[in-house]
Amino acid sequence: MKTRSSFHPLTLASAFEQFLAVSSFARRPRESYAEDLVPLLVEVGQKPVTALTTDVLHAFLTRQESLAPTTYNRLLAALRSFTQWLHDQGWETLELLDGINRKPEGKRTTRALDAQKVESVLRKIEDPRDRALFWLIYDGGLRCQEALAIDVDDISWPDRSICLHGKGDRPREMFFSRTVGTALRDAPQSTTPSPR
Numbered sequence: 001m002k003t004r005s006s007f008h009p010l011t012l013a014s015a016f017e018q019f020l021a022v023s024s025f026a027r028r029p030r031e032s033y034a035e036d037l038v039p040l041l042v043e044v045g046q047k048p049v050t051a052l053t054t055d056v057l058h059a060f061l062t063r064q065e066s067l068a069p070t071t072y073n074r075l076l077a078a079l080r081s082f083t084q085w086l087h088d089q090g091w092e093t094l095e096l097l098d099g100i101n102r103k104p105e106g107k108r109t110t111r112a113l114d115a116q117k118v119e120s121v122l123r124k125i126e127d128p129r130d131r132a133l134f135w136l137i138y139d140g141g142l143r144c145q146e147a148l149a150i151d152v153d154d155i156s157w158p159d160r161s162i163c164l165h166g167k168g169d170r171p172r173e174m175f176f177s178r179t180v181g182t183a184l185r186d187a188p189q190s191t192t193p194s195p196r
Contacts, residue, residue, distance in 0.1 A: 012052055013045035019085045033078040036071075039063075040079075049086060054096050061100060069103035076102060132180070132187035136162075139180045143167075152189055157181070 016037065020030055040060050044051050057079065064072055079097060086093040122138060125131040137147050146164050154163045161175045176184070 009048035009050075011046050012049055013041050015049050015086060015089075016041060016045070016082060019082050023081070023085070032074060033081070036075040036078045037082070049091055049093075052083075052086075052093065052096065054098075057096050058100070069105040073102045073105065076100065128183070129187045132183035135180050135183045136176065139177050140174045142174070155184065 016034075020034060023030070025033065043060070044056060061076070061079075064075060067075065076097075083093040083096050118138060122131065122135055125134060133147055136142060136150075137144065140147075140162075142164070143166070146166050149165050150162055154165075156162070159175070160178070160181055161173050164172050164174050166172055
Protein backbone atom coordinates (compact mmCIF):
# COMPACT_ATOMS: atom_id res chain seq x y z
CA MET A 1 0.00 0.00 0.00
CA LYS A 2 1.16 3.52 -0.75
CA THR A 3 2.53 5.33 2.26
CA ARG A 4 3.17 8.98 2.93
CA SER A 5 5.63 10.68 5.20
CA SER A 6 5.43 9.26 8.70
CA PHE A 7 5.47 12.82 10.06
CA HIS A 8 2.28 13.99 8.30
CA PRO A 9 0.22 11.07 7.00
CA LEU A 10 -2.69 12.03 4.75
CA THR A 11 -5.94 11.79 6.71
CA LEU A 12 -9.13 10.39 5.20
CA ALA A 13 -10.84 13.76 5.68
CA SER A 14 -8.06 15.57 3.78
CA ALA A 15 -8.10 12.93 1.05
CA PHE A 16 -11.88 13.28 0.72
CA GLU A 17 -11.57 17.07 0.42
CA GLN A 18 -8.98 16.61 -2.35
CA PHE A 19 -11.27 14.05 -4.04
CA LEU A 20 -14.17 16.51 -4.10
CA ALA A 21 -11.94 19.38 -5.23
CA VAL A 22 -10.53 17.60 -8.28
CA SER A 23 -13.61 15.60 -9.28
CA SER A 24 -15.80 16.85 -12.10
CA PHE A 25 -19.10 16.34 -10.26
CA ALA A 26 -21.89 18.85 -10.65
CA ARG A 27 -22.74 20.91 -7.57
CA ARG A 28 -25.62 18.72 -6.33
CA PRO A 29 -23.82 15.33 -6.50
CA ARG A 30 -20.77 16.92 -4.86
CA GLU A 31 -22.98 18.16 -1.99
CA SER A 32 -24.71 14.78 -1.72
CA TYR A 33 -21.42 12.86 -1.58
CA ALA A 34 -20.09 15.19 1.11
CA GLU A 35 -23.33 14.85 3.09
CA ASP A 36 -23.54 11.07 2.70
CA LEU A 37 -20.03 10.40 3.95
CA VAL A 38 -20.13 12.70 6.99
CA PRO A 39 -20.85 9.79 9.40
CA LEU A 40 -17.83 7.85 8.08
CA LEU A 41 -15.56 10.88 8.22
CA VAL A 42 -16.69 11.71 11.76
CA GLU A 43 -15.74 8.17 12.71
CA VAL A 44 -12.39 7.79 10.90
CA GLY A 45 -11.73 11.11 9.13
CA GLN A 46 -8.75 12.07 11.27
CA LYS A 47 -7.08 8.71 10.78
CA PRO A 48 -4.64 8.04 7.94
CA VAL A 49 -5.91 6.70 4.63
CA THR A 50 -4.56 3.27 5.60
CA ALA A 51 -7.27 3.11 8.31
CA LEU A 52 -9.87 2.67 5.57
CA THR A 53 -10.21 -1.10 5.55
CA THR A 54 -12.75 -3.62 4.36
CA ASP A 55 -13.87 -4.16 7.98
CA VAL A 56 -14.36 -0.41 8.58
CA LEU A 57 -16.40 -0.01 5.38
CA HIS A 58 -18.49 -3.14 5.96
CA ALA A 59 -19.27 -2.04 9.54
CA PHE A 60 -20.17 1.45 8.31
CA LEU A 61 -22.45 0.13 5.56
CA THR A 62 -24.10 -2.32 7.97
CA ARG A 63 -25.10 0.65 10.13
CA GLN A 64 -26.64 2.27 7.04
CA GLU A 65 -28.92 -0.69 6.22
CA SER A 66 -32.01 1.17 7.45
CA LEU A 67 -31.63 3.82 4.72
CA ALA A 68 -33.99 3.83 1.76
CA PRO A 69 -32.54 1.89 -1.19
CA THR A 70 -31.92 5.02 -3.29
CA THR A 71 -30.10 6.77 -0.41
CA TYR A 72 -28.06 3.66 0.41
CA ASN A 73 -27.11 3.24 -3.25
CA ARG A 74 -26.08 6.89 -3.54
CA LEU A 75 -23.90 6.48 -0.44
CA LEU A 76 -22.37 3.31 -1.91
CA ALA A 77 -21.71 5.17 -5.18
CA ALA A 78 -19.94 7.91 -3.22
CA LEU A 79 -17.77 5.31 -1.48
CA ARG A 80 -16.99 3.56 -4.78
CA SER A 81 -15.98 6.84 -6.42
CA PHE A 82 -13.84 7.83 -3.44
CA THR A 83 -12.06 4.46 -3.20
CA GLN A 84 -11.50 4.48 -6.98
CA TRP A 85 -9.97 7.94 -6.70
CA LEU A 86 -7.74 6.75 -3.84
CA HIS A 87 -6.67 3.81 -6.01
CA ASP A 88 -5.87 6.21 -8.86
CA GLN A 89 -3.66 8.12 -6.40
CA GLY A 90 -1.73 4.93 -5.64
CA TRP A 91 -3.51 3.61 -2.57
CA GLU A 92 -4.53 -0.05 -2.47
CA THR A 93 -8.26 0.50 -2.09
CA LEU A 94 -9.71 -1.18 -5.16
CA GLU A 95 -10.95 -4.32 -3.38
CA LEU A 96 -12.33 -2.64 -0.24
CA LEU A 97 -15.94 -2.77 -1.46
CA ASP A 98 -15.81 -6.22 -3.09
CA GLY A 99 -18.92 -8.24 -2.29
CA ILE A 100 -21.03 -5.20 -1.43
CA ASN A 101 -23.97 -4.80 -3.78
CA ARG A 102 -26.51 -2.11 -4.40
CA LYS A 103 -29.93 -2.52 -2.81
CA PRO A 104 -32.73 -3.30 -5.26
CA GLU A 105 -34.77 -0.13 -5.69
CA GLY A 106 -37.93 -1.61 -7.11
CA LYS A 107 -39.88 -0.22 -9.98
CA ARG A 108 -40.47 3.52 -9.89
CA THR A 109 -43.95 4.62 -10.81
CA THR A 110 -44.74 7.99 -12.26
CA ARG A 111 -46.97 9.98 -9.98
CA ALA A 112 -49.11 12.32 -12.00
CA LEU A 113 -50.95 15.12 -10.30
CA ASP A 114 -54.70 14.77 -10.12
CA ALA A 115 -56.31 17.36 -12.43
CA GLN A 116 -58.82 18.40 -9.77
CA LYS A 117 -56.04 19.12 -7.25
CA VAL A 118 -54.07 21.15 -9.78
CA GLU A 119 -57.11 23.18 -10.76
CA SER A 120 -58.00 23.71 -7.11
CA VAL A 121 -54.55 25.20 -6.50
CA LEU A 122 -54.77 27.35 -9.63
CA ARG A 123 -58.13 28.79 -8.49
CA LYS A 124 -56.56 29.85 -5.18
CA ILE A 125 -53.97 32.11 -6.85
CA GLU A 126 -55.08 35.61 -5.86
CA ASP A 127 -53.08 37.82 -8.22
CA PRO A 128 -55.04 37.97 -11.52
CA ARG A 129 -51.89 38.19 -13.66
CA ASP A 130 -50.28 35.18 -11.95
CA ARG A 131 -53.51 33.20 -12.12
CA ALA A 132 -53.81 33.87 -15.87
CA LEU A 133 -50.17 32.96 -16.45
CA PHE A 134 -50.34 29.66 -14.54
CA TRP A 135 -53.68 28.67 -16.08
CA LEU A 136 -52.22 29.37 -19.50
CA ILE A 137 -49.12 27.26 -18.78
CA TYR A 138 -51.22 24.43 -17.36
CA ASP A 139 -53.96 24.47 -19.98
CA GLY A 140 -51.64 24.82 -22.96
CA GLY A 141 -48.65 22.82 -21.75
CA LEU A 142 -46.47 25.84 -22.39
CA ARG A 143 -42.86 26.33 -21.46
CA CYS A 144 -42.42 29.24 -19.07
CA GLN A 145 -40.51 31.27 -21.65
CA GLU A 146 -43.27 30.75 -24.21
CA ALA A 147 -45.90 32.03 -21.78
CA LEU A 148 -43.81 35.01 -20.70
CA ALA A 149 -43.14 36.01 -24.31
CA ILE A 150 -46.85 36.36 -25.18
CA ASP A 151 -47.85 39.83 -26.27
CA VAL A 152 -51.46 41.05 -26.09
CA ASP A 153 -51.35 41.41 -29.88
CA ASP A 154 -50.61 37.65 -30.14
CA ILE A 155 -54.07 36.81 -28.76
CA SER A 156 -57.01 36.26 -31.10
CA TRP A 157 -60.05 36.62 -28.82
CA PRO A 158 -62.71 35.48 -31.35
CA ASP A 159 -60.74 32.27 -32.12
CA ARG A 160 -59.55 31.81 -28.51
CA SER A 161 -56.04 31.26 -29.85
CA ILE A 162 -52.56 32.60 -29.23
CA CYS A 163 -49.65 32.82 -31.63
CA LEU A 164 -46.69 31.47 -29.65
CA HIS A 165 -43.03 31.94 -30.37
CA GLY A 166 -41.42 28.71 -29.20
CA LYS A 167 -38.01 27.14 -29.59
CA GLY A 168 -36.08 28.63 -32.47
CA ASP A 169 -38.61 31.51 -32.53
CA ARG A 170 -40.88 29.35 -34.69
CA PRO A 171 -44.46 30.58 -34.47
CA ARG A 172 -47.20 28.13 -33.60
CA GLU A 173 -50.85 28.52 -32.71
CA MET A 174 -52.37 27.39 -29.43
CA PHE A 175 -56.07 27.35 -28.65
CA PHE A 176 -57.15 28.07 -25.09
CA SER A 177 -60.16 27.14 -23.00
CA ARG A 178 -62.88 29.49 -21.77
CA THR A 179 -61.35 29.29 -18.28
CA VAL A 180 -58.05 30.59 -19.62
CA GLY A 181 -59.86 33.21 -21.70
CA THR A 182 -61.62 34.50 -18.59
CA ALA A 183 -58.35 34.55 -16.63
CA LEU A 184 -56.60 36.42 -19.46
CA ARG A 185 -59.39 39.01 -19.67
CA ASP A 186 -59.25 39.57 -15.90
CA ALA A 187 -55.45 39.99 -15.88
CA PRO A 188 -54.14 43.57 -15.91
CA GLN A 189 -52.67 44.57 -19.25
CA SER A 190 -49.02 45.61 -19.25
CA THR A 191 -48.04 48.74 -21.10
CA THR A 192 -44.42 47.72 -21.54
CA PRO A 193 -43.58 45.38 -24.38
CA SER A 194 -42.31 41.94 -23.45
CA PRO A 195 -38.71 41.07 -24.45
CA ARG A 196 -38.34 38.43 -27.15
